[in-house]
Amino acid sequence: MEFRRLKYFLAVADELHFGRAATRLDMAQPPLSRQIAALEADLGVQLFDRSRSQIRLTQAGLVLQDHARQLLDRLDVAYRETKLVGSGGAGRLRIAFVGSASHGLLPTLIKSYRSFYPEVELALSSMNNAELQRALVSREIDIAVARPELRDEEFRREPLCRERLILALPDNSRFAAQDQVRLADLGDQTFVLYPRRPRPSYADVVLGICEREGFKPAALELTQDFQSAISLVSVGVGLSVVPESVARTQRPGVIYRPYIGHNPGTALTVHARLDNRAPQVMNFLEITRKFARKGQADGRASS
Amino acid sequence: MEFRRLKYFLAVADELHFGRAATRLDMAQPPLSRQIAALEADLGVQLFDRSRSQIRLTQAGLVLQDHARQLLDRLDVAYRETKLVGSGGAGRLRIAFVGSASHGLLPTLIKSYRSFYPEVELALSSMNNAELQRALVSREIDIAVARPELRDEEFRREPLCRERLILALPDNSRFAAQDQVRLADLGDQTFVLYPRRPRPSYADVVLGICEREGFKPAALELTQDFQSAISLVSVGVGLSVVPESVARTQRPGVIYRPYIGHNPGTALTVHARLDNRAPQVMNFLEITRKFARKGQADGRASS
DNA sequence: TGGCCTGATACCTGAAAGGTATCGCCATTT
DNA sequence: AAATGGCGATACCTTTCAGGTATCAGGCCA
Numbered sequence: 028m029e030f031r032r033l034k035y036f037l038a039v040a041d042e043l044h045f046g047r048a049a050t051r052l053d054m055a056q057p058p059l060s061r062q063i064a065a066l067e068a069d070l071g072v073q074l075f076d077r078s079r080s081q082i083r084l085t086q087a088g089l090v091l092q093d094h095a096r097q098l099l100d101r102l103d104v105a106y107r108e109t110k111l112v113g114s115g116g117a118g119r120l121r122i123a124f125v126g127s128a129s130h131g132l133l134p135t136l137i138k139s140y141r142s143f144y145p146e147v148e149l150a151l152s153s154m155n156n157a158e159l160q161r162a163l164v165s166r167e168i169d170i171a172v173a174r175p176e177l178r179d180e181e182f183r184r185e186p187l188c189r190e191r192l193i194l195a196l197p198d199n200s201r202f203a204a205q206d207q208v209r210l211a212d213l214g215d216q217t218f219v220l221y222p223r224r225p226r227p228s229y230a231d232v233v234l235g236i237c238e239r240e241g242f243k244p245a246a247l248e249l250t251q252d253f254q255s256a257i258s259l260v261s262v263g264v265g266l267s268v269v270p271e272s273v274a275r276t277q278r279p280g281v282i283y284r285p286y287i288g289h290n291p292g293t294a295l296t297v298h299a300r301l302d303n304r305a306p307q308v309m310n311f312l313e314i315t316r317k318f319a320r321k322g323q324a325d326g327r328a329s330s
Numbered sequence: 331m332e333f334r335r336l337k338y339f340l341a342v343a344d345e346l347h348f349g350r351a352a353t354r355l356d357m358a359q360p361p362l363s364r365q366i367a368a369l370e371a372d373l374g375v376q377l378f379d380r381s382r383s384q385i386r387l388t389q390a391g392l393v394l395q396d397h398a399r400q401l402l403d404r405l406d407v408a409y410r411e412t413k414l415v416g417s418g419g420a421g422r423l424r425i426a427f428v429g430s431a432s433h434g435l436l437p438t439l440i441k442s443y444r445s446f447y448p449e450v451e452l453a454l455s456s457m458n459n460a461e462l463q464r465a466l467v468s469r470e471i472d473i474a475v476a477r478p479e480l481r482d483e484e485f486r487r488e489p490l491c492r493e494r495l496i497l498a499l500p501d502n503s504r505f506a507a508q509d510q511v512r513l514a515d516l517g518d519q520t521f522v523l524y525p526r527r528p529r530p531s532y533a534d535v536v537l538g539i540c541e542r543e544g545f546k547p548a549a550l551e552l553t554q555d556f557q558s559a560i561s562l563v564s565v566g567v568g569l570s571v572v573p574e575s576v577a578r579t580q581r582p583g584v585i586y587r588p589y590i591g592h593n594p595g596t597a598l599t600v601h602a603r604l605d606n607r608a609p610q611v612m613n614f615l616e617i618t619r620k621f622a623r624k625g626q627a628d629g630r631a632s633s
Numbered sequence: 634t635g636g637c638c639t640g641a642t643a644c645c646t647g648a649a650a651g652g653t654a655t656c657g658c659c660a661t662t663t
Numbered sequence: 664a665a666a667t668g669g670c671g672a673t674a675c676c677t678t679t680c681a682g683g684t685a686t687c688a689g690g691c692c693a
Contacts, residue, residue, distance in 0.1 A: 028405060029332045031681090045640060058682045060640060070409065072416025077640075078605035080690060085608060087416030094408030098401065102331060105397030106373065113375025113390030302381035305389060334650090348671060361651045363671060380671075383659065 032066045033095040040092045043082045115306030117146035123154045124172035126253035128295055131272030132188045136318050155222040155252050169308050176296035185315045187295040190271040194284045197263040210288030214242035217265030221256045223249040233268045239289045335369045336398040343395045346385045418609030420449035426457045427475035429556035434575025435491045439621050458525040458555050472611050479599035488600040488618045493574040497587045500566040513591030517545035520568030524559045526552040536571045542592045
C-alpha cells in the first residue's frame with residue numbers, strides 16, 4: 028500500500044467518477060482505474076460498486092475513505108513537523124554557561140534567540156568551564172558559553188564579548204572609599220577566586236596578574252564557581268577580580284571598582300561540537316555572530 | 331512520500347545501522363541508503379547524524395520516527411478494518427420484514443446471523459410488502475423478507491419457509507370450542523384482513539380462498555398490517571386467516587385453530603437487490619439458504 | 634439499433650527501485 | 664605511520680511498475 032494509491036482512491040471516492048478524478052489528479056483515466064483495481068486486489072475487497080452507471084462506495088470503501096483522509100492528514104502533519112524541527116524552527120536546544128555570564132550579553136543573546144525561534148524549547152544550566160567541556164564532549168549539552176574559551180579541537184568557537192576585569196570588594200573594605208584601586212596595594216588582602224578544580228583555571232589567570240604586579244595575595248579562598256565567590260565577598264571574606272559586566276547587577280555587601288594595573292580582560296566564548304550541525308545550534312551560532320559584531324561595534328563606540 | 335520509505339526509515343532508525351537495517355528489510359544496503367537519502371532530500375531535512383562511526387537520529391529524525399510509527403500503525407488498522415468490513419465481518423445490514431414474519435423462522439435466522447457476524451450492526455424494521463418493495467428498490471434497505479415473494483426482476487430471492495394458514499379467532503368466538511373449524515361455516519363472520527393498500531394483496535389471497543369454499547365474508551375489516559389485524563381480532567372485531575407460525579406466540583384474547591378447507595399455505599421469501607453484492611448481504615443469504623434447507627427437512631420430518 | 638458515455642484492457646514507454654561492484658572515509662591495530 | 668576492516672555512498676546495470684495512447688465492452692438513451 029502506498030500513499031499515492033490512497034490519494035487516488037480519495038479522488039475517485041470524492042468524484043465517484045474515474046474520468047473526472049483522473050482529470051483532477053492530472054493523469055489519464057486508465058492508470059487510475061488500474062491503481063484502484065490494484066488497491067482492491069491488494070485488500071481483497073470491493074471498494075466501489077460499479078454495477079450501475081453511477082459508481083458508489085461500498086461499506087468497505089466508506090471505511091477506507093475515513094482512514095485514508097486521516098492518514099493523509101497525518102502524513103502532512105508529520106511532514107510539516109519534521110521540516111519545522113529540521114529547519115530549526117522548533118525542537119530543543121541545551122545551553123550551559125559559566126555563572127559569570129548570567130549578567131552581561133548572554134541573557135540578551137538568549138532572549139534574542141527566543142524571539143526568533145519561540146518554538147524551540149531551551150534547557151539552560153550553569154556550570155564551570157571544566158563541566159562545560161565534559162558536558163559538551165558527552166553531548167549532554169549543545170552549546171557551552173565558557174570563560175575563557177575551551178581548548179578542544181572538536182569544538183566550534185564563536186567569540187561573544189570581551190570585557191575588562193574589575194574588583195569586587197566587600198562594602199566595608201578599606202578600599203571602598205577609593206574611586207580606583209591600585210592592584211599592587213592589595214598584597215595583604217584575601218583573594219576569593221574560582222574555580223577550585225581543575226587547575227589551572229581562571230583563578231590562576233588572576234594569580235598571574237598579581238604576580239605581574241609584583242605580589243602574591245596574602246591569603247587565598249578558592250570556591251567552585253563565580254556565584255559562591257561573590258557570596259564570600261559579600262560577607263567580607265575577601266575581594267575578588269571579576270568581569271566588568273558582573274557590576275551591572277548590584278548585590279548587597281558588594282561594591283565594584285576598576286583597578287589600576289595589568290588588565291588582560293576576559294572573553295566569553297560560545298562553543299558547540301564541530302560535528303553538531305543541528306539547525307538549532309547553527310541558528311544560535313548565527314545569532315551569536317551578529318551579537319558579537321554588534322557588541323564589538325558598541326565597545327568601539329564607547330571606548 | 332511513500333509508506334515504503336517510512337518503513338525503511340524506521341528500520342534504520344531502529345537499528346542505527348544501514349547494513350543491519352537492510353538485512354532486516356531483506357534488501358541490499360545501497361538501495362536502502364539511497365531511499366533514506368531521497369527521503370531526506372524530499373523533506374529538505376537531515377534525519378541521521380552520520381558524523382561519527384555510530385549513526386544517530388537528529389531531532390527531526392526523532393520527530394519523524396514518532397510520526398512514522400503512528401502512520402504505519404494506523405495504516406495497519408485501516409487495512410484490517412477495511413478488510414473486515416469488506417469481508418462481511420463488520421459493517422451494517424438493513425433488514426426489513428413483514429409483520430407476520432416476526433414469530434416464525436425469521437427471528438431465529440437473524441439470531442443465527444448475529445452469532446456468526448456479531449460485529450455487523452443490524453437495522454431491523456417492519457413493513458408491508460409494498461413498502462418492502464419500494465425500500466429495496468430505493469436502497470433504503472438491503473434485505474426484504476416478504477410474504478408472498480416480491481415480483482421484481484432486479485431482486486435475488488431465497489425462499490425461507492412455507493407454512494399452512496390457520497384461523498385467528500377472538501377467544502369469545504362461538505367457534506373457539508371446536509378443535510377444527512370448517513372454513514365454509516364462516517360465511518357470517520367479519521374477516522379482518524391486511525394490507526389495505528395496495529391491492530391486490532394478501533387480503534385478496536384470503537378472499538380467493540373463501541370464494542373457492544363457496545362464500546364471501548359477511549363483513550370485511552381491512553388494516554394496514556398484520557399487527558393491527560391481530561389487535562382487532564383480540565378485541566373481538568372479527569377473525570383472521572394467518573400463517574401458522576403466528577400461533578407460536580400466544581396473545582391474550584386470540585386463539586388459533588386449524589381449519590378444514592382450501593389451504594394454499596404461504597411462503598416467506600428473503601429478497602435482496604441483484605446488484606447488491608455486499609458481503610453482509612451475501613452472507614445473510616447464505617445463512618438463509620442453510621436455514622431454508624434445514625426448515626424444509628424439519629417440515630418433512632414432522633409431516 | 635446506433636451512438637455515446639464510462640470504465641476496463643492491451644500494449645508500449647519511461648521513471649524509479651533494487652542489485653552488484655566498488656569507492657572513500659574513519660577508526661583501530663601493530 | 665601504514666595496513667586493515669567496517670560502513671555508508673556512489674556508479675552502473677537490471678527489473679519492476681506506474682503512466683500514456685489506443686481500443687474494447689457494456690449500459691443507457693434516443
